[in-house]
Amino acid sequence: MKPRIKTMEELSVAIGVSRPTLSRFFQDPGSVKTKTVERIQAGLERVEYVPNFFATRLNRKTTGIIGVIIPYLNDLFFTKLLQSVEVAAFEAGMTVITQCSHSDPAIEARAAETLMSMNVDGALVAPLGDQSDQSVHLRLKSRMPFVLLDSRPKSMPNVDFVGSNHTQSTGLITEYLCRVGDPPAFLAMPRVNFNALEREVAYIARMEKLGFEPEILGTEAVRENGYFEEHGEAVLGDAFAQGRLTDRSILCANDRVAIGALRAAAQHGLSPSRGTKGGLRIAGHDDYPLCPFLTPALTTVAQNTDAIGEEAVSRIMQIIRGEVSGDEPEITLFDGELKLRESA
Amino acid sequence: MKPRIKTMEELSVAIGVSRPTLSRFFQDPGSVKTKTVERIQAGLERVEYVPNFFATRLNRKTTGIIGVIIPYLNDLFFTKLLQSVEVAAFEAGMTVITQCSHSDPAIEARAAETLMSMNVDGALVAPLGDQSDQSVHLRLKSRMPFVLLDSRPKSMPNVDFVGSNHTQSTGLITEYLCRVGDPPAFLAMPRVNFNALEREVAYIARMEKLGFEPEILGTEAVRENGYFEEHGEAVLGDAFAQGRLTDRSILCANDRVAIGALRAAAQHGLSPSRGTKGGLRIAGHDDYPLCPFLTPALTTVAQNTDAIGEEAVSRIMQIIRGEVSGDEPEITLFDGELKLRESA
CATH class of the missing domain: 3.40.50.2300 (Response regulator)
Structure with missing residues (x-):
């Protein structure tokens, strides 16, 4: 068993690299000398240490998280859409944190608060519907890159949206x-x-x-x-x-x-x-x-759920990276395809 | 529109309360004088500020998060189970972060790393099956309160488990x-x-x-x-x-x-x-x-998914709160109930 290291102070002692250097290493490895990087990496091999996701990101501009809100879980349409979002986000190097509204506007509002407090880099939101508290979506949008997914409230016509035509x-x-x-x-x-x-x-x-x-x-x-x-x-x-x-x-x-x-x-x-x-x-x-x-x-x-999920991630990443301004919302609608089977 | 406050420094200036006092307020409101608490709360009403979930928890022992890993998403059995876990966790005042393995042992391993790096208070894991890398579960278990959910590897007979009989x-x-x-x-x-x-x-x-x-x-x-x-x-x-x-x-x-x-x-x-x-x-x-x-x-x-979800959350909370030692694993199995319909 490797020795278990809990804090960066302990790690500094264990591998003989100063605390500020370790800090710089976890926040931006490129800012540390190659030789020191090698020494840190060799040291990390000898101990059991997982750097804290958020501590290492506190001073960065980004958390690397895309927050997702879906209206309910017990629906294979949304699980399929969520899977396509997760696969695309992973490929973009992002972590996905999904919160489910469980058909309840109060839970939807809490989900939005959770994403805000976690400083996610952007939010993909499939709203509940008419029951939603619209101010929740508007507040979320005012605070971070925001793309509506799957369905859109009449009150938010000028918001980035990806869904079906x-x-x-x-x-x-x-x-x-x-x-x-x-x-x-x-x-x-x-x-x-x-x-x-x-x-x-x-x-x-x-x-x-x-x-x-x-x-x-x-x-x-x-x-x-x-x-x-x-x-x-x-x-x-x-x-x-x-x-x-x-x-x-x-x-x-x-x-x-x-x-x-x-x-x-x-x-x-x-x-x-x-x-x-x-x-x-x-x-x-x-x-x-x-x-x-x-x-x-x-x-x-x-519905082309694969394309919807991919495009939603691609769009939110463009906004996060500043490649497009959030002021010119883009509406992307994918066509549906007939599936002829037995019932009609 | 309320003025938007991004950092605790800005907040300190905006509402006239010192930075260390604010810090203590967000980490443990009980440690701040009642009058000051009132002044902070009145100040927070006047601005748009969401305290950072992780920054306010960095010096606490807990993050208030239960991490969940499920094997795949496109299955209404798991979405029902996850819903019952989320409802029970919310009632216990916890936030749930779920990661899905998407039927892939490599993604399951990454999900475990994510939960470790986020310092979640405990993990509820429904493993993939025979394909899983068992060392991933063992490592997660060595680092935090850990309860297996739904199915259990033969190699982990002495682990807290909640499922069906x-x-x-x-x-x-x-x-x-x-x-x-x-x-x-x-x-x-x-x-x-x-x-x-x-x-x-x-x-x-x-x-x-x-x-x-x-x-x-x-x-x-x-x-x-x-x-x-x-x-x-x-x-x-x-x-x-x-x-x-x-x-x-x-x-x-x-x-x-x-x-x-x-x-x-x-x-x-x-x-x-x-x-x-x-x-x-x-x-x-x-x-x-x-x-x-x-x-x-x-x-x-x-299967009694409601009971399984509730009991799993109750058990992990007992371990997190130190009410039981993790050394005496408990296996809880719920009985199934016949549903006679038309096909047999």
Whole structure:
């Protein structure tokens, strides 16, 4: 066992290099003579010592941390996005500290405070939605490089943003459904979720452009405490029980809503399929990782989470490094891609 | 807009309290006179200042951080467990910093280094599995309060651990399947996953106790790059294509494997159900959040993730506070609970 060293004072004694020199070594190795660097490195080999992440960064301008806030954890869309952010950040030599809002504006506000107090170099924030306290995002933005991710509040139109082009993606699947079968109804969410709402608007626009009458379902919460899957199952379950919508094409606000919709169909003995006119079809949005394993496998339009995560990290690094000014916000939207499977 | 204060020196000038007094206030408010505390608090109201999380903790014994390492993110079992850890930690007044290993031993090792360098007060670690570099866990354990979560390497039998009692949970569902229908075969995983292996062993023991011949499937990887769902789908898909196993009861190593198994059944026109003798039945383990929404809804045995998360936080806090010595490790296993649905 190597001797365990806890402080820089102890380290100075153990390897015979002065405390200020060690300090300079950990903050900026280039500022120390090559011979001394070699002596320190050889000394570090002989002991068990981990330099304190923050102590060695206290006098630097940067902590090397990107702070991330995501709205909830139990959602494979966000875990996939977070993974792509982490991989890109690691490649840029950064450490990622993620805080989750757990669907609660108070926790979201605390997450922002935590990132501020940790002096992270920049923040990537996927906001909760309408429930968010907007002043929290504005305060965070006023203090550090800040990029919105995945969804954006109406109140922050002029902020760096990376997400999906919902007009394109929702338009694409709406047009596909109209082209090969009946025009779809849109199974929405209660209007607190920015992305669901953007897709609802995009659906209406495309339907009108194609000369069809839009029809929106499920903007009211049907069950208490229900979220995406529960909502989709409740809205379609109630309709199917009354004999309605059983031969319709249904475009869902996202894949988790569609998973609930598929469940409602199965419970009423209905099999959504790619069949053309007059049969039940169900489609989603996002390409949730489980889509290919559902029965029937879910037809959807994929968000490019890899590109969104990479671009968000690339953008925040540009702002952190001062390569762009934060005053000219850039909005980057990635197109969605059709994933034709069995359900529509 | 309040004036923005960046350093404690600036703060001292702005609110007229000396730098050392401010320092004592942020590190231990009780050590400062009540009148001065009031003056500082009134001053802080007038400015925009966030004390640096780590600077104010540099001379304290604790950082107030629990570090967590999870093996991968794209799994709703781990996000549910992490949520329960975060909620319990917040209630204990702690900040949680989670690092994900992304299924890569090198990233797991780096995650451990990050937690050490951040001087977290204790670590909760859900290890990757057989692929992990065991010395990483041992080193982390030698440096700080350490509790293993969810699964444990054979090489670390005497370490604080909180997880599920797989002998009980797997025994319970094995016995249920035997009682109401044919004795099940076990759809395993390649033997690098500790929990899947513990369940395999528990299945064999219970089958033998009940006087039935155990039968293990799928211990070899059938497809490259496939993980849980892909593995379940591939193993059963290949068997069904050869006309094998179509009337069997299949207990899967976990629900994600079972999701793949359900998919293979659907693709071969088979409908697993609760029917008794001589029909296909598929069951899982964990109670993955999507189980009730699958078609058919998945019969499984639930892990008590809430209790596991709470107990892990409670245990690490006891060690951090010195209420128990780390020398008498405690193993806490929670029982599973049957969730009877449609698939078995």
